[in-house]
Amino acid sequence: MDLTTFFQSCVTSVSIGSAYALIAIGYTMVYGILRLINFAHGDIFMMAGYFTIFAMSNFMLPWYVAIPLVLAMTALLGVVIERIAYKPLRSAPRMSIMISAIGVSFFLENFATYLFTGLPKSFPGIGFLQIPMEWGSVKLQSVSIITPIVTIVLVVALMTLVNKTKIGMAMRAAAKDFETAQLMGIKINRVISFTFAVGSVLAAVGAILYFSPRPMVYPYSGMMPGLKCFVAAVLGGIGSIPGACIGGFIIGAVETFLVAMFPTLSGYSDAFTFVLLILMLLVRPTGLLGEKMTDKV
Numbered sequence: 001m002d003l004t005t006f007f008q009s010c011v012t013s014v015s016i017g018s019a020y021a022l023i024a025i026g027y028t029m030v031y032g033i034l035r036l037i038n039f040a041h042g043d044i045f046m047m048a049g050y051f052t053i054f055a056m057s058n059f060m061l062p063w064y065v066a067i068p069l070v071l072a073m074t075a076l077l078g079v080v081i082e083r084i085a086y087k088p089l090r091s092a093p094r095m096s097i098m099i100s101a102i103g104v105s106f107f108l109e110n111f112a113t114y115l116f117t118g119l120p121k122s123f124p125g126i127g128f129l130q131i132p133m134e135w136g137s138v139k140l141q142s143v144s145i146i147t148p149i150v151t152i153v154l155v156v157a158l159m160t161l162v163n164k165t166k167i168g169m170a171m172r173a174a175a176k177d178f179e180t181a182q183l184m185g186i187k188i189n190r191v192i193s194f195t196f197a198v199g200s201v202l203a204a205v206g207a208i209l210y211f212s213p214r215p216m217v218y219p220y221s222g223m224m225p226g227l228k229c230f231v232a233a234v235l236g237g238i239g240s241i242p243g244a245c246i247g248g249f250i251i252g253a254v255e256t257f258l259v260a261m262f263p264t265l266s267g268y269s270d271a272f273t274f275v276l277l278i279l280m281l282l283v284r285p286t287g288l289l290g291e292k293m294t295d296k297v
Helices: 001-036 039-060 064-087 096-115 142-164 166-176 178-183 189-210 223-236 241-261 263-283
Strands: 132-135 138-143
Touching: 001 039, 001 138, 001 142, 001 166, 001 189, 001 223, 001 241, 039 064, 039 096, 039 189, 039 223, 064 096, 064 189, 132 142, 138 142, 142 166, 142 189, 142 241, 166 178, 166 189, 178 189, 223 241, 223 263, 241 263
Parallel strands: none
Antiparallel strands: 132 138
């Protein structure tokens, strides 16, 4: 690998790792409170891509109007899914909720196929994300620089929200002991809805940044990124926001450098992501920053 390829791969891995980190945070936040793997999260990410297409391409809204609208619609979608599919099963066995999450995932994929057809749709160009840039012999788009900056800003804001605000204190209390928090008067339903809304907004931001250099969205385009971000959350320690970020960057680096160093293995890059998951579960099942959970008797 020459120096130019190395630096190009570094920029690409940081950019895609940042997008993965934003999506992985949604997994880890929901799991932290409900102990639920929201398998529909990748499909919420996919729907955010379609929302952006309709807002900018069909309704011809400028990006500064379309993006806030997409974030609001995606947050609403996350809350509606939680209220319809997860809230009625809150006292049910954990396996029932997981099956419901898988069902929601299949529903969103087929609903998107019904509404938008299975043909890929072009993602609209957002001018400030697609400015060509050069750094020596390294060529990139502005989205590669903007993505990690946006990720850092949002993660800092999220950590401040969780650690410094009243709703953040309620989220931490619910994550620590769901039943006790409920007995202490914390409005659990409001906390859970807020958590889904925040996770969905982060997925929407991740979708806009992820699809900008990949100009096609189709009903199953959220499946593999969603699974990779789930792996990222597990690698970092599911339930840990910093861990989800670290996991996202690890997956981005592994995926990018594997293709750069071994071009013949480019078709197997997804498989190596899951090999990495298996190795982590064998060596450290709780992830890099995860804490051991004890089940109460």
